[in-house]
Every structure is written in structure tokens, then in C-alpha cells.
Amino acid sequence: MFQVSESAYYAQLRQCSKSNKYGRLSLDIEALFDESRGAAGKRTLKARLQHKGMKVGLARIRKLMKQQGLESKQPKKRYSYPLIEEQTMPFNSLLNRKFSPDSQTSVLCGDTTYLKVNGEWHYLAVVLNVAQRQVVGWRLQRKYNAELVVEALNPAMLTTVRTKEMIFHSDQGSVYRSYPFTQCVKRHGLIQSMSRRGNCWDNAPMERWFRSFKYEWMLKKGGCVIVGSKGGY
Known part of the structure; x- marks a missing residue:
């Protein structure tokens, strides 16, 4: 034994x-x-x-x-693309990272990204209502130009309730500084606000939404992107 x-x-x-x-x-x-x-x-x-x-x-x-073999999905480095259009100077940051507006203030945030659809790169612009944390406007197209963000903002204004103060906040991207977009903002009676350079947290709601969308809700199958129906986060 x-x-x-x-x-x-x-x-x-x-x-x-x-x-x-x-x-x-x-x-x-x-x-x-x-x-x-x-x-x-x-x-x-x-x-x-x-x-x-x-x-x-x-x-x-x-x-x-x-x-x-579990590996977390990590965002890839973002690249900026030059825009050959008349541009304005950057606007001041009006939010100061206060993302809970009162009843007299409406805040819309905007941002853009790129993604591959059916094997081809497209650009996506999204407008988010900060109070509701809901997407109220978006545009997907092949070209990165002012039309991308203008056509995302226009439908957003159809469902946004008018308040005493109306703010649109974004980063300092060239499309948001372009003349067509700044004029679109003025036509809708919005006050334009921009994040400070190098301060991505100034537009934290949009950054957070895009991260959830691209790395949690956006399903990939082959070369096709399948977008889910979730609008908030």
C-alpha cells in the first residue's frame, strides 16, 4: 500500500x-x-x-x-480628415462638463465617427439629446463633409422641445467649424459650444455613446455592419 x-x-x-x-x-x-x-x-x-x-x-x-482567450475590445486610434471648406474659429465651451441641464436649457451634443459597411468605409454623424440620453438625429454617408453634420442636426430639431436656452456642443472638428454647419446652427436658434482642444471629456456623453455603440451594440458579420435599435445608453 x-x-x-x-x-x-x-x-x-x-x-x-x-x-x-x-x-x-x-x-x-x-x-x-x-x-x-x-x-x-x-x-x-x-x-x-x-x-x-x-x-x-x-x-x-x-x-x-x-x-x-478572452480579450476586451479596445477602440482604435481615431484619425482626423481635413475639410476644404470655409471654416470659422472655434467656439467657447459653454457646458463646463455639466451634463445635467435644467428644465430651461436644452443641450444637444454631436460627434462623428467612421465605420465599415459592406466592406466600404462610411462616416456617421450622431446628435444626442443630453437630458434624455437619446439619439435624436443621425446621418450615414460615404463623404466626410458639412452635409454629414447638417443632415444629422436638421431631423434632430424636429423632435427637440424648444426651451429658453438651446445649446449645441461638439468637438472642434472641421465639419462643425464649417460655414454651412455654423449657419445651420444659427437658423435653428442654437448657441454653438465646442470642447477645448485636448479635452475629450468636455463631450463625454457623445464619447460614451459611441464607445457603447461601436464596441457593445454594433454587431459585425462578414463585411456588413448590423446596427441595433438601442438609441440611449
């Missing part, structure tokens, strides 16, 4: 218990990762595990994710 020392027996018992523990943890991590549609990274997973009463270090989560 093969005999094992008492210390070796209990060491083996602890090892088995540890393996079972991390086996269950791996399943929890995989489930939470799938719930996020592949968007959650190790820090997000740690926060969600803590919410469930499980205290786990980032190093352990990273190791278990690597073992399961």
Missing part, C-alpha cells in the same frame, strides 16, 4: 480546493465577459465581481482571461 504523509495529504487537498475555486471564478468571468458583449476588460470585470461579493485581484483576472 502506498502511504502519503499527513502534510502531503493536506497540501494536495488545498491544491484541489484552489483549482475548484479558480474553476468557478473562470466561469463567472466568462459569463460577465459575454454579458458585456466582449467589451469588459479586467478592471470592469473586477468591479462586477466585487459587486457580486467576490474579491479578486487584477493579476488573477488577467491570467484567467488569458487562459480562456
Whole structure:
């Protein structure tokens, strides 16, 4: 009969218990990762595990994710494209990162991005109502020009309730500084506001919406982009 020392027996018992523990943890991590549609990274997973009463270090989560081949979707570097049009000087930032307007103020935020549809690059402009956190206007087209943002703002104004103060906020993109767009803003009675250069958080609601849209809600199949019906976040 093969005999094992008492210390070796209990060491083996602890090892088995540890393996079972991390086996269950791996399943929890995989489930939470799938719930996020592949968007959650190790820090997000740690926060969600803590919410469930499980205290786990980032190093352990990273190791278990690597073992399961789970890799968070990360945004790619954005590129700016020059626009050959008459442009105005940048406007001041009127929001000061206050994204909860009162009942007398309406705030619309706008931004653009690019995505591939049926294997071809398109540009998407979106207008977000900050108070409702809902998309109220959008435009998808092949060309990056002033028409892109003008045609996103026009339908947005059809459903936006008029208030005492009306603000449109964006980054300092060339299309938002173009003459056709600034005139469109004036026709709608909006006050134009722009983020400070190098301060992406000045337009945080739009940045957050685009991140959720592109890395959680936008489904990709082959070379075709399938856009979901979710309008808010």
C-alpha cells in the first residue's frame, strides 16, 4: 500500500480546493465577459465581481482571461480628415462638463465617427439629446463633409422641445467649424459650444455613446455592419 504523509495529504487537498475555486471564478468571468458583449476588460470585470461579493485581484483576472482567450475590445486610434471648406474659429465651451441641464436649457451634443459597411468605409454623424440620453438625429454617408453634420442636426430639431436656452456642443472638428454647419446652427436658434482642444471629456456623453455603440451594440458579420435599435445608453 502506498502511504502519503499527513502534510502531503493536506497540501494536495488545498491544491484541489484552489483549482475548484479558480474553476468557478473562470466561469463567472466568462459569463460577465459575454454579458458585456466582449467589451469588459479586467478592471470592469473586477468591479462586477466585487459587486457580486467576490474579491479578486487584477493579476488573477488577467491570467484567467488569458487562459480562456478572452480579450476586451479596445477602440482604435481615431484619425482626423481635413475639410476644404470655409471654416470659422472655434467656439467657447459653454457646458463646463455639466451634463445635467435644467428644465430651461436644452443641450444637444454631436460627434462623428467612421465605420465599415459592406466592406466600404462610411462616416456617421450622431446628435444626442443630453437630458434624455437619446439619439435624436443621425446621418450615414460615404463623404466626410458639412452635409454629414447638417443632415444629422436638421431631423434632430424636429423632435427637440424648444426651451429658453438651446445649446449645441461638439468637438472642434472641421465639419462643425464649417460655414454651412455654423449657419445651420444659427437658423435653428442654437448657441454653438465646442470642447477645448485636448479635452475629450468636455463631450463625454457623445464619447460614451459611441464607445457603447461601436464596441457593445454594433454587431459585425462578414463585411456588413448590423446596427441595433438601442438609441440611449
